[in-house]
Amino acid sequence: MKRYTVNGKGLDGLQREESHPPGAPRRGEVLVDVRAVSLNYRDLMVADGRYGGEQNPPIVACSDMAGEVVEVGPDVTEVKAGDRVLNAPFRCWPAGTMNNKWVKTFVGGNGVDGVLAQQIIYPSAALVNVPEHLTFCEGATFTIAGLTAWAAVVTHGKAKPSDWVLVHGTGGVSIFALQIVRMVGARSILSTSSEAKAEIAKREFGVTEVIDYRQHGWSQRVVDITGGRGADVVVEVAGGRSLGLSIQSCAYGGRVSLVGVLDGVKSMINVRDLLRRQVTVRGILMESTEELRAVVYAYDVAKIRPHLSRVFSFNHTVQAYEYLRSQQHIGKVVIDLMAV
Ligand SMILES: NC(=O)c1ccc[n+]([C@@H]2O[C@H](COP(=O)([O-])OP(=O)(O)OC[C@H]3O[C@@H](n4cnc5c(N)ncnc54)[C@H](OP(=O)(O)O)[C@@H]3O)[C@@H](O)[C@H]2O)c1
Numbered sequence: 001m002k003r004y005t006v007n008g009k010g011l012d013g014l015q016r017e018e019s020h021p022p023g024a025p026r027r028g029e030v031l032v033d034v035r036a037v038s039l040n041y042r043d044l045m046v047a048d049g050r051y052g053g054e055q056n057p058p059i060v061a062c063s064d065m066a067g068e069v070v071e072v073g074p075d076v077t078e079v080k081a082g083d084r085v086l087n088a089p090f091r092c093w094p095a096g097t098m099n100n101k102w103v104k105t106f107v108g109g110n111g112v113d114g115v116l117a118q119q120i121i122y123p124s125a126a127l128v129n130v131p132e133h134l135t136f137c138e139g140a141t142f143t144i145a146g147l148t149a150w151a152a153v154v155t156h157g158k159a160k161p162s163d164w165v166l167v168h169g170t171g172g173v174s175i176f177a178l179q180i181v182r183m184v185g186a187r188s189i190l191s192t193s194s195e196a197k198a199e200i201a202k203r204e205f206g207v208t209e210v211i212d213y214r215q216h217g218w219s220q221r222v223v224d225i226t227g228g229r230g231a232d233v234v235v236e237v238a239g240g241r242s243l244g245l246s247i248q249s250c251a252y253g254g255r256v257s258l259v260g261v262l263d264g265v266k267s268m269i270n271v272r273d274l275l276r277r278q279v280t281v282r283g284i285l286m287e288s289t290e291e292l293r294a295v296v297y298a299y300d301v302a303k304i305r306p307h308l309s310r311v312f313s314f315n316h317t318v319q320a321y322e323y324l325r326s327q328q329h330i331g332k333v334v335i336d337l338m339a340v
Contacts, residue, residue, distance in 0.1 A: 003117030004317050005058035008049035011321055014061065022121045025073035030124045032085060034067040035136035037116050039324045039333045040144045040172060041260065042109065047321065052110035061317075062335075063089050063108035065115035066130050066139035076124040084130040086139045086296070087115065088289040089147065091123050095290035103285075116317070118337060128293050131300035141172070141306040141332040142296055144286055149176035150295035151287040152235045152257030154184065161185030163232035166222055166249060168213055168242060170197045173259060175307045175331040177235045178205040180295075183302055189222055189231065197330050204307070213242065222249035230254055230277070240264030247273045247281070256281045307331030313339035 001021045007013035025031045043062055045051035066086040069079050079085055091105040091112075108114025115122075130139035152173070153159050163186040167177045170192050178201060181188040190201050191213040198210040209225045211218045223230050230251035236243055240263025246256050247269055258281055273279065299306070309329035312320035314337045324333045 001118045002314070004061045006047045006055060006061045007058040008046065008052065008054040008056075010049075011047055011318060013058070014047055014318055014321060015058070016317070019117070022119055025071055025076075025121050027074045028076060028123055028125065029073045029121050030069050030076055030079060030085075030127065031071040032065075032067040032120050032122055032127075033070050034065045034115060034118060034120055035337055036066050036140040037062045037335045037337065038064045038137075038140040038143070038145070038172070039320055039335070040064065041262070041324070042144065044321065044325055046109045055111065059108070059111060060113040060115065060117050060120075061108060062114045062116040063106070064140050064143035064145075065120070066136040067120075069127075070119070072124065078124045079127055079129070084136065084139065085127040086130050086142055087122055088126040088128065088292050089143050089286050090289075091126050093288045094125060095288045098285060098288075116335070126289050128289070128296050131296060133300070133303055134305060136338075137308060137311055137334045137336055138306050140334060141176075141308070142292065142299075145172035145332060146176045146295050146299070146306060147286050147292045148173050148259055148284060149180055149235070150298075151284050151291060152259055153177050153180045153186075153233060154294075155287055155291055156282045156284060157233040157235070157255050157257045159184050159186045159233045162187065164189060164222075164226045164229065164251070165233040165235065166191065166231040166246065167235045168237050168246075169262065170194065170201060170330045171237065171327070172332045173237055174235065175201075175205065178207060179304060179307070180298075182206045183298060183304070186233075189225055191218060200330055213238070219245040219249035226251070233257065235259060238263035240267055243267040243281075244269040244273070247277075247279050250277050250279045252277050254279045257284050258282065259284045309333055311336050311339070
């Protein structure tokens with residue numbers, strides 16, 4: 001069986017290797033033929049050693065896959081052989097609030113093997129069926145990006161019809177967020193550094209207004225666009241300097257879903273902005289399998305497809321990582337294990 005491992009020492013440490021098949025599934029587990037894997041910004045951090053440092057021994061890369069169930073272990077009721085499935089990011093977080101035990105089951109980092117292998121064993125309770133209208137490549141994009149966007153906009157953002165939702169960037173989480181904002185009948189303001197991507201976002205994802213996060217005074221632009229009201233929800237993928245400005249751009253009672261660190265892990269915020277506008281900042285760590293089922297269900301009912309930027313073959317995994325790092329993408333970057 002072929003797989004890719006990472007060691008936390010850069011993309012040179014992303015190695016393709018032969019290994020033994022994983023064997024038979026135990027109680028509550030299933031054996032899955034992996035068909036597609038999607039990349040996340042976290043995969044770059046793990047490869048670079050910016051997430052959990054050096055991986056010694058190296059771990060199997062990546063966290064998001066879709067594939068076909070080959071064999072089920074004893075007591076498995078959720079899925080059967082032949083089912084098309086996608087995985088939750090945590091091997092164990094069925095529902096409710098995270099805890100110290102479950103947090104260690106996040107795959108593809110911190111010493112826990114990921115899913116970029118031809119076969120994996122996964123707990124059946126952490127698998128969700130891929131909707132019929134979606135391909136394996138599309139199904140593989142929900143695990144982190146789709147789930148996180150759902151958590152940011154719906155579970156914790158509580159966006160309602162006619163709300164204004166500010167979304168930063170056009171990466172994996174952000175494009176899912178734009179689709180979900182439209183699904184709930186809210187209005188989106190996209191902040192992007194790219195005019196070309198802004199045009200695509202307006203055309204394909206119903207973005208109402210566009211701003212540029214590199215331009216001074218963008219928080220005031222958000223307040224102006226919303227007629228002085230401010231954003232009801234912010235999907236904050238940047239952290240760093242962006243967080244304080246996102247808080248300033250909020251409506252009274254606004255909710256900032258703090259997702260990412262593209263602009264750094266240290267922020268300076270003006271406490272007065274939080275107090276005066278009664279803003280809530282909520283840290284997001286993806287969500288539980290229950291919430292993953294909810295977002296996949298919503299895409300199934302609405303017959304919407306996740307947006308794929310580019311699909312690479314298994315042999316071109318290193319190029320897929322490099323493409324993600326170049327930030328040319330809009331939406332998701334996927335590795336198709338069936339393509340050579
Ligand atoms: N907490 C969680 O559960 C969770 C889950 C998923 C991701 N994350 C984090 O969320 C972030 C995004 O992840 P992703 O996988 O969606 O990344 P991604 O696909 O690599 O997104 C990259 C895009 O982000 C935008 N961007 C870059 N720097 C920015 C900045 N300073 N301010 C605003 N936007 C910026 C750019 O969009 P433009 O080209 O349009 O400018 C860029 O193309 C990462 O920090 C990741 O670690 C956290």
